[in-house]
Amino acid sequence: MTGEVIKSLIVPAHPHPVLCPEKNEGWQRVRDAYDDARKQIEESDADLIIVYSTLWPSVIGHQIQADPNPEWVMVDADFHDLGSIHYSLKIDTEFAEAWNQANIKRGLESRTVAYHGFPVDVGSVVALELLNPSNRIPAVICSTNVYSNRAETTVLAKACMDVVKAQGKKAVAVSVMSLSNRMFTEPIEPHEDRIHSLKDDEWNRKILEFLSEGRLEDVGQLSRTIHDQIRVKKVVAFKPMWWLSAMNDNRNDLTGQVLAYEPIHGAGAAVVVLDPESNGTGDKEYDEDDVEFYGGDRNVLESDLEEPNGNVNSGPALYDPVEGANAVNTSKAPKPVGAYPHARREGDLIYLSGVGPRQPGDNSIPGGPIKDSNGNPLNYDIKAQTRAVVDNIARILEEAGSSLEKVIDVTSFLVDMDRDFSGYNEVWAETLGKVGPTRTTLAIRALPTPIAVEMKVIAKV
Amino acid sequence: MAKGSIVAGCLAPHPPHLVYADNPEQNEPVSEGGWEQLRWGYERLRESLKDVDYDVIVILSPHWQTYVGTHFIGVEKCSSKSVDPVFPNLFRFNYDLTIDVELAEAIHDQAKSEGMSVKMMTNPDFRVDYGTIVSCHMVRPEWDKPIVSISSNRSLSYYSVEVMQEMMIELGKSTARAIEESGKKCLLIASNSLSHRHFVTETNPPEDMSKEHITSHAMHLWDMRMIEMMRQGKSQQIINEMPEFCEQAIAETDGGALTWLLSAMGVPSEPAILHGYGTIIGTGNAIMEWPCRNWGA
Ligand SMILES: [Fe+2]
Numbered sequence: 226m227t228g229e230v231i232k233s234l235i236v237p238a239h240p241h242p243v244l245c246p247e248k249n250e251g252w253q254r255v256r257d258a259y260d261d262a263r264k265q266i267e268e269s270d271a272d273l274i275i276v277y278s279t280l281w282p283s284v285i286g287h288q289i290q291a292d293p294n295p296e297w298v299m300v301d302a303d304f305h306d307l308g309s310i311h312y313s314l315k316i317d318t319e320f321a322e323a324w325n326q327a328n329i330k331r332g333l334e335s336r337t338v339a340y341h342g343f344p345v346d347v348g349s350v351v352a353l354e355l356l357n358p359s360n361r362i363p364a365v366i367c368s369t370n371v372y373s374n375r376a377e378t379t380v381l382a383k384a385c386m387d388v389v390k391a392q393g394k395k396a397v398a399v400s401v402m403s404l405s406n407r408m409f410t411e412p413i414e415p416h417e418d419r420i421h422s423l424k425d426d427e428w429n430r431k432i433l434e435f436l437s438e439g440r441l442e443d444v445g446q447l448s449r450t451i452h453d454q455i456r457v458k459k460v461v462a463f464k465p466m467w468w469l470s471a472m473n474d475n476r477n478d479l480t481g482q483v484l485a486y487e488p489i490h491g492a493g494a495a496v497v498v499l500d501p502e503s504n505g506t507g508d509k510e511y512d513e514d515d516v517e518f519y520g521g522d523r524n525v526l527e528s529d530l531e532e533p534n535g536n537v538n539s540g541p542a543l544y545d546p547v548e549g550a551n552a553v554n555t556s557k558a559p560k561p562v563g564a565y566p567h568a569r570r571e572g573d574l575i576y577l578s579g580v581g582p583r584q585p586g587d588n589s590i591p592g593g594p595i596k597d598s599n600g601n602p603l604n605y606d607i608k609a610q611t612r613a614v615v616d617n618i619a620r621i622l623e624e625a626g627s628s629l630e631k632v633i634d635v636t637s638f639l640v641d642m643d644r645d646f647s648g649y650n651e652v653w654a655e656t657l658g659k660v661g662p663t664r665t666t667l668a669i670r671a672l673p674t675p676i677a678v679e680m681k682v683i684a685k686v
Numbered sequence: 687m688a689k690g691s692i693v694a695g696c697l698a699p700h701p702p703h704l705v706y707a708d709n710p711e712q713n714e715p716v717s718e719g720g721w722e723q724l725r726w727g728y729e730r731l732r733e734s735l736k737d738v739d740y741d742v743i744v745i746l747s748p749h750w751q752t753y754v755g756t757h758f759i760g761v762e763k764c765s766s767k768s769v770d771p772v773f774p775n776l777f778r779f780n781y782d783l784t785i786d787v788e789l790a791e792a793i794h795d796q797a798k799s800e801g802m803s804v805k806m807m808t809n810p811d812f813r814v815d816y817g818t819i820v821s822c823h824m825v826r827p828e829w830d831k832p833i834v835s836i837s838s839n840r841s842l843s844y845y846s847v848e849v850m851q852e853m854m855i856e857l858g859k860s861t862a863r864a865i866e867e868s869g870k871k872c873l874l875i876a877s878n879s880l881s882h883r884h885f886v887t888e889t890n891p892p893e894d895m896s897k898e899h900i901t902s903h904a905m906h907l908w909d910m911r912m913i914e915m916m917r918q919g920k921s922q923q924i925i926n927e928m929p930e931f932c933e934q935a936i937a938e939t940d941g942g943a944l945t946w947l948l949s950a951m952g953v954p955s956e957p958a959i960l961h962g963y964g965t966i967i968g969t970g971n972a973i974m975e976w977p978c979r980n981w982g983a
Contacts, residue, residue, distance in 0.1 A: 284884045407844065
């Protein structure tokens with residue numbers, strides 16, 4: 226069974242579409258769009274709704290609702306005069322617990338909450354009330370950590386996807402949020418409602434244009450700009466698009482539909498549905514690094530800073546690869562840590578120096594370094610490191626006029642055979658294993674940089 | 687009718703940890719104590735107020751956050767369970783309190799006549815925020831005084847600390863005027879911490895005091911500076927330095943409560959009494975009292 230996100234939604238949080246859609250044509254259109262989205266979910270084979278609510282802040286890491294039946298009466302802090310919403314939700318507690326464990330596994334601080342009377346936030350209540358009124362599909366709700374930024378939010382989504390896949394869920398991912406969130410600071414009559422400013426409106430339309438083209442990852446990578454431009458700084462960052470994009474494998478070629486865009490008390494309220502079906506386009510305009518594991522709080526007050534994306538600031542000096550008879554060198558492979566070339570040709574054979582996962586250019590390590598600059602061990606992803614090694618080998622071979630298909634013999638070095646052999650072996654099977662070179666794998670004490678795997682390769686030209 | 691007055695102003699922070707550590711019967715979770723420095727501070731504040739006669743507690747809490755102006759609870763009997771969404775493991779408190787709707791409306795009306803954006807909250811299903819409950823419980827655990835509950839207008843988010851302060855200074859003046867006209871004796875509470883950078887992890891148990899300390903030296907310096915100014919009666923200087931304090935210490939005074947309180951007391955140059963200081967998951971908390979009743983006319 227393969228789990229997947231079968232639909233992604235962006236929906237507004239204010240209670241107006243639940244409590245008084247009839248008071249304003251725009252609010253009614255938001256309500257109609259909500260109803261349309263509900264029908265789309267009903268017609269799908271969805272068996273789980275995952276809500277990421279920007280209106281539930283947390284401090285102690287990430288909190289996941291795990292009460293099987295949260296029930297109470299919700300009253301909005303500002304719009305209490307519109308009435309109350311009685312909610313009674315059905316939570317997939319098994320999923321909630323598993324997501325919590327998956328978060329912890331990927332380095333996040335996380336916990337479940339299951340307490341009678343817990344105040345489910347207005348965004349989650351509104352979204353579930355309108356998208357899943359009869360509780361036909363169980364839901365799960367996750368908080369927004371006030372201090373988390375992109376890496377942490379991305380890893381939160383990946384942990385969620387670990388469970389979606391493991392449990393074979395057909396999931397609907399929902400980000401509850403406003404686009405521009407500047408509201409009028411005075412009470413207004415319903416007919417006076419409009420987007421607070423022309424600038425907010427223009428940005429909202431730009432975001433919706435991207436989303437209608439399925440360019441979710443582009444919107445994710447614009448998050449910081451959007452936050453600066455049209456977000457009142459209630460929170461430190463505009464995170465929901467990071468989460469939603471990572472839930473969709475950071476893709477940019479989804480099929481998007483904007484079902485409504487209207488003002489609610491000045492803020493931008495949109496209902497958007499994104500389907501995983503590729504729309505055929507999808508070049509990314511931006512290219513931020515992907516993150517697999519969360520390395521913990523950056524020690525902002527410490528003097529020797531660790532770069533958050535796994536760059537190596539300390540470690541051995543780097544050399545330009547040695548030029549010489551038959552040497553093969555390329556700027557597309559990481560710089561050597563000593564005076565030697567990337568590879569050397571002898572006859573119709575090509576011998577490569579040991580190749581690790583470091584990236585040419587910024588020297589970063591996909592999957593993260595194995596320790597920080599103080600020598601404290603870090604969680605890292607052996608599969609990402611192994612994949613990066615194979616990619617580096619391919620680039621060097623290409624420069625020599627050869628290719629992965631021509632590899633004859635490989636000697637692999639692992640610094641932690643017990644922990645890493647199976648992950649390394651899995652990637653091997655997907656890559657060089659298909660070519661069929663001979664292989665020897667050795668456990669060694671250390672490598673010169675904080676990496677877990679290196680390969681020594683001989684290939685034919 | 688005699689003029690109403692403010693008998694005392696208090697800075698009374700509301701981390702739910704304090705109620706949790708006190709183990710009152712209304713709170714569901716049970717602790718082994720913790721944060722004694724602050725709880726003893728509250729004990730000293732209660733002792734100081736023991737023989738003070740007052741009619742009502744007026745409190746501004748940053749955890750009823752409103753973006754459309756300042757709101758006042760206008761429901762006389764409020765009883766429900768308050769569960770802290772951030773620390774639900776520590777605070778699930780069954781409350782039953784009385785609102786002084788008359789005074790709430792008077793402050794509302796006064797502020798409105800001064801041109802402020804204000805609104806009464808009359809929905810009976812509304813749950814009182816945990817900041818209000820924690821501060822009121824720690825100051826007056828008998829729950830025998832009615833309360834005026836004022837929301838935190840998040841004008842800071844829309845404008846700046848400066849604009850937030852201008853609004854809170856106005857609200858403070860309106861509060862003082864309405865109290866004077868009401869003939870009531872009032873205890874005012876600004877419910878907030880000082881420096882406000884949290885740890886993002888929690889110890890097990892949460893009351894493990896071997897792990898409790900301020901998040902950084904810079905935060906400590908700011909807290910001590912603010913406390914010193916309060917102790918020296920430098921209210922105006924506190925207001926002047928508020929923008930830097932809010933920014934650099936991520937201070938919870940950004941919700942406006944302290945500025946409102948100082949303004950309501952007439953930006954006093956009389957010193958405040960320090961009853962206690964301590965940290966709670968890294969944030970700085972001071973319990974201060976301005977004994978206005980002793981200041982003469
Ligand atoms: Fe607080």
